[in-house]
Amino acid sequence: METVSIVLFLLLAVVVSGAVSRMVPLALPTPLVQIVLGCVIGLSTSHRVALDPELFLFLFLPPLLFLDGWRIPKDELFKDVSTVVELALGLVLITVVGMGLFIHWMIPAMPLAVAFALAAVVSPTDPIAVSAIAARVPIPKRMMHILEGESLLNDASGLVCLRFAVAAALTGHFAAGPAVLNFLWVAGGGLAIGVAVTLAVTRVKAWVTKRWGEDTGSQILVSLLIPFGSYMVAEHVHASGILAAVSAGVTMSFAEVSRQALADTRMRRISVWDMIQFTLNGIIFVLLGEQLPGILSGARQTVALTGHSAPWWLAVYILAIVAGLAALRFLWVWGSLKLTILRRRDAAQTPHSPDWRLIAAMSFAGVRGAITLAGVLTLPLALNDGAPFPARDLAIFLAAGVIIVSLVVASVALPILLKDLKMPAEPSRQAEEDQARIMTAQAAIVAIERRQHGLAEQSGEADLYAQAGGRVMDFYRERIEGLAEEQADRARAQDRLMSEFRLVGIKAERAALSRLIRARSIGSEAARKLTRELDLSEARLRG
Structure with a gap:
């Protein structure tokens, strides 16, 4: 039980260290905070981690x-x-x-x-x-x-x-x-x-x-x-x-x-x-702090090894x-x-x-x-x-x-x-990234067309599949046009603004969903599903 308690204290110290390092006005590195918290644990308990x-x-x-x-x-x-x-x-x-x-x-x-x-x-x-x-x-x-x-x-x-x-x-x-x-x-x-x-x-x-x-x-x-x-x-x-x-x-x-x-x-x-x-990483630094009181307590005996007092x-x-x-x-x-x-x-x-x-x-x-x-x-x-x-x-x-x-x-x-240190100039990888996006979008269009024709031949409802497939392919064509034309920088700026507006919308969606959950207007399963969809959308936009 003592071992379990010490482990839980170490984990708690790791959690607290992240918050403390952000709260202090100075840019105090997290490892130093973890060492200090480890020292507090080492001084506040008679049990030591062997x-x-x-x-x-x-x-x-x-x-x-x-x-x-x-x-x-x-x-x-x-x-x-x-x-x-x-x-x-x-x-x-x-x-x-x-x-x-x-x-x-x-x-x-x-x-x-x-x-x-x-x-x-x-x-x-x-x-x-x-x-x-x-x-x-x-x-x-x-x-x-x-x-x-x-x-x-x-x-x-x-x-x-x-x-x-x-x-x-x-x-x-x-x-x-x-x-x-x-x-x-x-x-x-x-x-x-x-x-x-x-x-x-x-x-x-x-x-x-x-x-x-x-x-x-x-x-x-x-x-x-x-x-x-x-x-x-x-x-x-x-x-x-x-x-x-x-x-x-x-x-x-x-x-x-x-x-x-x-x-x-x-x-x-x-x-x-x-x-x-x-x-x-956090536990290692907390353990260093936890061991420090014991190490310092033996400083006099330790220094004696060197011939000094x-x-x-x-x-x-x-x-x-x-x-x-x-x-x-x-x-x-x-x-x-x-x-x-x-x-x-x-x-x-x-x-x-x-x-x-x-x-x-x-x-x-x-x-x-x-x-x-x-x-x-x-x-x-x-x-x-x-x-x-x-x-x-x-x-x-x-x-x-x-x-x-x-x-x-x-x-x-x-x-x-x-501060303001400039590294030697590096070649831009934007063209490489744009070319990869174009090639993946072209591959997606080909695959969608192939799938669209196959479903249409099986069921005979060509219009339904043409409309659905066309809407998805338009998304990829817009990506290709935006990356291929000369005004690619302007298109990327528009994408950034769209992402910013989309994040604003997601924030509003979360607030509305939270009100619905508190009012118990929707069930827990639906709330979990909608929350996950918003999480994935936000992660994609911030990635």
Whole structure:
């Protein structure tokens, strides 16, 4: 019963955090609110959440990484793939080696392998926290796509590095040759298993649906089980479950193209996954806050591990790590953009030096969040011989401090840097979108005509079907004419105004429907149906 109560308090804190972050006058990021609420829970109850590292990793990371891989825009990712790979792989390796050596030099009491493990968990960035910070100062789309792609890959690369660092700490030695071969198996096997599991499940699901129809609840549940299944299979064969979850999500987006689900299934599945993402990310930050009182209460014992007695030394270490991470990221981003400019110059393109604020914004956007906390909490409790894992509490304390400080610094710096920041000009995709609308409308007209003639031949009532089909085809012809003529911009402006007027009408419809429901002039079934129709219409207009 105590466990259930704590879980309910955590969920309530996640719900309250969204409202509080919107009510405060300052642009306070939701993750910081969740950490504060978690602290309140930790201080107001004598019960503590005892986190099992392996269980924590298994419950939180696979669905979050799977969803990131599923939803990330693939075209935008491929367009900036070189920049993303440089940030997600090169920067992670530099961070693990450089910050690992720096942390060990700064805190000699922390073994080198543990220092590398700590550097590995603070290397991944968190785009959820960045978007929450910049909610009132929108991040340029291309910049956000780069951050999303970087986060997707550096989550996996950072956690794989963590795995090797922990193995070195447990065994007491590290061999480069076997480690490279093991890395190839861990990475390649994880990626392959994620692809294989997703393709197998989606094919079986499509075959069952084709023979016996589609059940919306079952389809949604299958999508929830895929990341966990991929993770478990990969871990069973000692491959990377993290990479398996990522590749499963990427594969899912391609598999859905050829094996479409019903519209109702897709809409409900999106809602379910949105709720899961919000809940899991929120619980992770609330858990960080809930653990903070216990972590802070042991600060004196923790700092004693470093050879000092004053707890403020821990703050010095945290600030030094944050500064080191920021410096490494700034230099890497600057070098990466310079290389991109040189490549464009070689390709006979006119190079443009990036605004210094762009480099600074990309650097401060390296906020640590859910993945860092999840990773550091997976550090083993004991070594192979049963002895306590060295400096585990210190590593958790420093990682938690890095998360909080990076959130605070970014919440102050990013809105200033992003204000009126202009990204390099990008080619418009409006013509591509218009052409796709024209082609789909033409296909619809052909299909309607074919169906219209077939029904007319069967029943002989040609006029009835001609009128009904003509009304629908006129809708598609108007779309084609509006997109094909020279005044397409004016037509789009009219569409926007029509959408605005339609939303005004829907609002009035809701008010009238509410009055009818309160007066009990219509039954509950009719009210539910009309409400759903209005919901779908509003979602389509706002989409």
